[in-house]
Amino acid sequence: MGAEQFEQPFSEFEPRIVAFCCNWCSYAGADLAGVSRYQYPPGVRIVRVMCSGRVEPVFIFDAFKNGADGVLVTGCHPGDCHYVSGNLNAERRVENTRKALEYLGLGAGRLRLNWISASEGLKFAEVMRGFTEEIKALGPSPIKSRVGVKNPKS
């Protein structure tokens, strides 16, 4: 996939966020945010998985490679996981991946893990807004400028 396919240039930097949501808690939370009309910026894309424990580091790296400025992994609260302990696997994996991102120079701050239940629509929207702001402060992912996407800050 070539860099020329990214839409560019940005008039103002609008972070592109990918949220991996588990089917049972967080995806339902995202739906509830919609049903309740809690707004958040449209730069967010949701990828549904059955359990947050399914999210492999390679999904996260590929999301960055494909234009994401920030990645969020969301799952059920500890103890509430539909699959008993899949979310704890996710937590461990995200922690390790954050270290790798730091090492690679992207910064650990671009990857976040949040527990969002099916009843926390408001929290879902707040997390999306908050994370978008955090990524705005960090600026566009350096990978994009590396592969030729115009960085408005440079």
Added chain:
Amino acid sequence: MEKVKEGEERIGVFVCRCGVNIGGVVDCDEVAGYAATLPGVVCTSVNKFTCSDSGQADIQEHIRKYNLNRVVVAACTPKTHEPTFRVCCEEAGVNQYLLEFVNIRDQCSWMHIWDPEGATKKAKDLVRMGVYRAKLLEPLEESEVAVDQNALVIGAGVAGMQAAMDLGDMGFHVYLVEKEPSIGGRMARFDKVFPTNDCSICILGPKMVEVARNENIEIMSYSEVVEVEGFVGNFEVTIEHKPRYIDIAKCTGCAQCAEKCPVEVPYDFNEGFGTRGAAYVPFPQAVPLRAVIDLENCLRSEGKECKACLKACERGAIDFSQEKKYSKVKVGVIIVAPGFVTYDPEPRNDYGYGLYDNVITTMEFERLLNAAGPTEGHVIRPSDCKEPMRLGFINCVGSRDIKTNVHCSGGVCCMFNMKNAILLKEKRPEISCYIFYMDIRASFRGYEEFYNRARELGIRFVRGRPSEVIGKENGNLVIRAEDTLKGVVRNIEVDLVILGTGIVPHSDIEKISKMLKIPRAADGLLMEAHPKLGPVDTVLGGVFVAGGASGPKDIPLAVAQGSGTASRAARLLVTGKTKIEGITAASDESCIGCGLCVDACPYGALTPDEKENRVVVVGAICKGCGTCAATCPVGAMEQRHFKTEQVEAQVKNLFALA
């Protein structure tokens, strides 16, 4: 009909306007136009309501006309509508797992109401992600499993009893598990019930007896469900039976042991008013009507050799050698009805509760009113046992309050306090009753009339949440509140204050939610599958919820839900079989037998095959979370329908606009 090349993906994209829900924000025609340019897409269609009959017929027509082998529906949410479109595809000959659902309503148009351009751009991205994923989807088969013909009902309050009775009458064996020594739940403690003012136990008692008589119901009182394994149709349940220290077969419930027991502990059934012995019969109408010995409070637990009950029992039913026992049962369906509790004002000393003797809760007052209660129905105040002549009822204590619990108790507490005031007023018209309220919620048949009746009887309604209750030396109390209708601050002196405490989750709710994996709503109570159309279903197959555990409700609604769960459960029991998802794990020959996935699997569904030096999946146990697939270092383990390449197809097409 168009000819299809071998192995060619032929994708149809169906964009739904959902009336104006999607169409009012997202430019659906633009989305469909864009979809048509994507590789593999052979046709697109925009419908006002894709889920409608004509919308589904449109999908099926396109499948036939264009020989589609993949369907992408861009509409609401798969959580509610995926099953609909799966059936639609199957009917037209496309395997249901070749459907890709793209959420452009709940997670797009509703999210970005004021940004139509951003929402349309996002919808296009989402559709592109869906199309690329659809290309890689593979057909899967659901497996069919038999449904065990037994049912489990957790909680024997009025909702659980109704569920058990309905299923029992249909001929299914029911295990009715109740934590307390008697069935009956909260309703057994009420004096009268609104709006008819029927005697509560007089209508509940016969029902309790009926439950006990039903030959298909096996009551397991003084027992708790401690573990649930398995899946729809095939649950294996472990039940803990607490020792009663009474031989149920010999005991007649005569209560001689209770009379002779030298111990006095606050009587829980009477909300702490009066006392009971360590040996006691829960209440006169208890089912089973058998004594129970609470060893914690028994002198024997202090090492004393008390034999009072042993001597009193003529039938020799007392047996201190009993121990905690466990039993395992197999059931096909589970009905969860653990009930609710009322808010406890003690920790925060709301309105002086716990500080002043004459501030009590509605449940306590209910027992004072009850002819079978500690005072035989004579209302007295705790500080000096005098009859109160002025009573203040405060509504919404521990509900509709940002400091404790923002949720409303569904009008139950409004009606509750009103009913108690009416009962008093009917007995003694000279008594003054004040009800402090924020809003009166009297929303079902006969309730508004009940409210009018309260006013006609001279009960005074003061609209305002009291700021404080001030205790006087003589035990009287001054309620300080702003009367928001008159715009004045009032200080009303009363003899007794009754707090209308809100409905809050039972301490067991969390345990049950974690044990069965039923999500909880914002109020902490169990969440139904759909608030409108699945009010007694849960997201789990074969598990249903009834009564106060899924939201505050009054008795008729709890009974209706009990029957509702029974009929929902019977659908599975009657057919005797059900289908389970085809989304499971599978390993291939590239497995190196490292066993990392075996440790990660929460169900023990993976077993190493020593001979082949690889790990194999036991299909029936696997629930399809995909944790193993994420763990596998060589990519030998896959989660069907969420294969690495299928998820990657979405990830690689997240933002790239072609």
